Amino acid sequence: GDSVTQMEGPVTLSEEAFLTINCTYTATGYPSLFWYVQYPGEGLQLLLKATKADDKGSNKGFEATYRKETTSFHLEKGSVQVSDSAVYFCALSGNFNKFYFGSGTKLNVKP
Amino acid sequence: NAGVTQTPKFQVLKTGQSMTLQCAQDMNHNSMYWYRQDPGMGLRLIYYSASEGTTDKGEVPNGYNVSRLNKREFSLRLESAAPSQTSVYFCASSEFSVRRDVTYEQYFGPGTRLTVT
Numbered sequence: 525g526d527s528v529t530q531m532e533g534p535v536t537l538s539e540e541a542f543l544t545i546n547c548t549y550t551a552t553g554y555p556s557l558f559w560y561v562q563y564p565g566e567g568l569q570l571l572l573k574a575t576k577a578d579d580k581g582s583n584k585g586f587e588a589t590y591r592k593e594t595t596s597f598h599l600e601k602g603s604v605q606v607s608d609s610a611v612y613f614c615a616l617s618g619n620f621n622k623f624y625f626g627s628g629t630k631l632n633v634k635p
Numbered sequence: 636n637a638g639v640t641q642t643p644k645f646q647v648l649k650t651g652q653s654m655t656l657q658c659a660q661d662m663n664h665n666s667m668y669w670y671r672q673d674p675g676m677g678l679r680l681i682y683y684s685a686s687e688g689t690t691d692k693g694e695v696p697n698g699y700n701v702s703r704l705n706k707r708e709f710s711l712r713l714e715s716a717a718p719s720q721t722s723v724y725f726c727a728s729s730e731f732s733v734r735r736d737v738t739y740e741q742y743f744g745p746g747t748r749l750t751v752t
Binding site: 570623624 | 729730733738
């Protein structure tokens with residue numbers, strides 16, 4: 525069945541450091557891939573998405589490229605800020621727009 | 636626009652009690668979803684409603700029932716709560732799609748934190 529695996533956290537970085545959060549997926553066909561972010565006490569918000577192979581999603585300095593050959597969708601940011609501290613979820617879409625989420629990666633950014 | 640709203644925000648139940656979690660959306664979406672979020676397990680789909688008048692089981696439906704009351708509202712009921720149902724519950728909504736290659740963003744509510752003692 526469809527599934528998403530993402531690196532365990534927490535990830536602790538200093539401000540302005542480079543961020544990578546790994547995400548790999550298993551799916552039949554060609555799903556869309558998403559990154560969602562959850563700030564403390566809130567629901568999930570869409571951060572970026574990619575709908576086909578080699579697409580790059582980007583938003584707020586974050587990027588992720590849909591790699592079909594490695595079944596990956598790693599999240600990157602060149603210079604993190606304290607305000608980026610949150611939990612990040614990788615997800616893929618199935619039929620009827622059902623989403624399958626990874627376990628989440630908590631990011632702590634220190635000043 | 637309020638987006639997706641959920642009530643209550645917090646709830647404590649004793650084992651065996653029942654309750655209904657309410658969800659409403661004002662985005663005119665056809666599809667609605669209920670997830671539970673547990674530490675280290677991400678979000679798991681409990682039930683979904685692809686369109687008004689239909690509901691289907693997700694990954695972890697046991698112990699839950701749902702009602703799609705109308706296009707706006709989708710409720711989740713726990714008939715006899717158990718400690719294993721202690722979790723944070725999220726409702727989400729989206730446009731309708733049956734095809735994997737046609738996908739839409741899901742919009743999430745703020746969550747209900749449920750504790751069963």
